[in-house]
Amino acid sequence: MMRTEELELAQGWDKVFPQDERVDHCKVTFTNRYGITLAADLYKPKGAQGKLPAIAVSGPFGAVKEQSSGLYAQEMATRGFLTIAFDPSFTGESGGEPRRMASPDINTEDFCAAVDYLSCRDDVEAERIGLIGICGWGGMAINAAALDPRIKATAAMTMYDMTRVAREGYFGSADSKEARDEQRAAWAAQRTAEYKAGAYERAGGVVDPLPEDAPYFVKDYHAYYKTERGYHERSGNSNDGWNVTGLVSFLNQPILAMAGEIDAPVLLVHGEKAHSRYFSEGAHKLLKGDNKELMIVPGASHVDLYDNFDAIPFDKLESFFSEGLK
Numbered sequence: 001m002m003r004t005e006e007l008e009l010a011q012g013w014d015k016v017f018p019q020d021e022r023v024d025h026c027k028v029t030f031t032n033r034y035g036i037t038l039a040a041d042l043y044k045p046k047g048a049q050g051k052l053p054a055i056a057v058s059g060p061f062g063a064v065k066e067q068s069s070g071l072y073a074q075e076m077a078t079r080g081f082l083t084i085a086f087d088p089s090f091t092g093e094s095g096g097e098p099r100r101m102a103s104p105d106i107n108t109e110d111f112c113a114a115v116d117y118l119s120c121r122d123d124v125e126a127e128r129i130g131l132i133g134i135c136g137w138g139g140m141a142i143n144a145a146a147l148d149p150r151i152k153a154t155a156a157m158t159m160y161d162m163t164r165v166a167r168e169g170y171f172g173s174a175d176s177k178e179a180r181d182e183q184r185a186a187w188a189a190q191r192t193a194e195y196k197a198g199a200y201e202r203a204g205g206v207v208d209p210l211p212e213d214a215p216y217f218v219k220d221y222h223a224y225y226k227t228e229r230g231y232h233e234r235s236g237n238s239n240d241g242w243n244v245t246g247l248v249s250f251l252n253q254p255i256l257a258m259a260g261e262i263d264a265p266v267l268l269v270h271g272e273k274a275h276s277r278y279f280s281e282g283a284h285k286l287l288k289g290d291n292k293e294l295m296i297v298p299g300a301s302h303v304d305l306y307d308n309f310d311a312i313p314f315d316k317l318e319s320f321f322s323e324g325l326k
């Protein structure tokens with residue numbers, strides 16, 4: 001039996017979205033390959049019998065399972081799937097020290113560990129497991145699909161390629177050795193200072209108060225993470241963010257390098273007006289075969305696909321996974 005950490009899990013309903021009475025809900029835990037115990041909310045159609053197709057959900061980057069991923073998981077459960085929304089390693093209610101670190105490898109592993117867990121449940125059909133990754137976890141989900149053939153269908157919603165933005169900046173604004181050298185030097189100095197101090201410094205979550213001249217997408221993030229709409233006490237984006245050195249390993253590890261070898265279906269969904277749309281368009285160019293699809297939602301922004309039921313194409317997700325997880 002895998003050794004697990006004792007996690008302190010909140011009891012009661014503490015999500016930013018209302019509970020759906022058509023769905024049964026409970027807390028579960030599972031362990032990844034690095035020995036980190038992950039916390040998840042499990043959603044199951046009320047009264048469901050026998051083995052079900054299953055979907056693991058995570059993201060956005062810096063969020064927790066009580067926010068967007070839980071909303072997706074609960075809604076997909078109303079449509080006949082057993083789902084889990086989990087907190088990645090080092091975040092939320094999941095284990096791992098130090099807190100608020102990120103890793104292309106470990107966070108990809110988190111998705112594969114979710115497949116481990118689902119594959120061993122008596123109420124899951126092990127050959128019918130898919131993933132939904134939101135924002136930065138969209139890229140992680142694609143990376144997991146390139147690694148793990150047990151993943152039969154993957155949807156990346158309003159995705160970020162976190163390694164690309166770390167390497168190039170937004171829209172290639174820092175795509176030079178000189179810019180990367182500057183970032184390397186800053187992180188190196190930060191590491192020395194933190195080791196000397198014996199503590200990690202946080203980079204800060206979504207900016208608050210919001211400057212008048214903030215870009216529109218920063219205003220969108222603020223409207224979700226810093227208001228009653230999406231604020232959660234365990235969310236890094238809602239509070240003090242990642243560690244300053246939390247993203248060091250993203251600079252030279254392109255997570256989509258093997259995307260072209262994914263055989264299973266992949267659905268990329270992005271808003272027409274999202275600042276991040278180019279990440280999905282870039283990922284779609286890397287994918288091969290006629291079972292890869294890019295869906296652009298008219299008029300939608302990046303954050304609209306976090307919680308806006310008028311923008312999130314749940315009918316499309318239902319049909320995609322119903323077909324992909326046959």
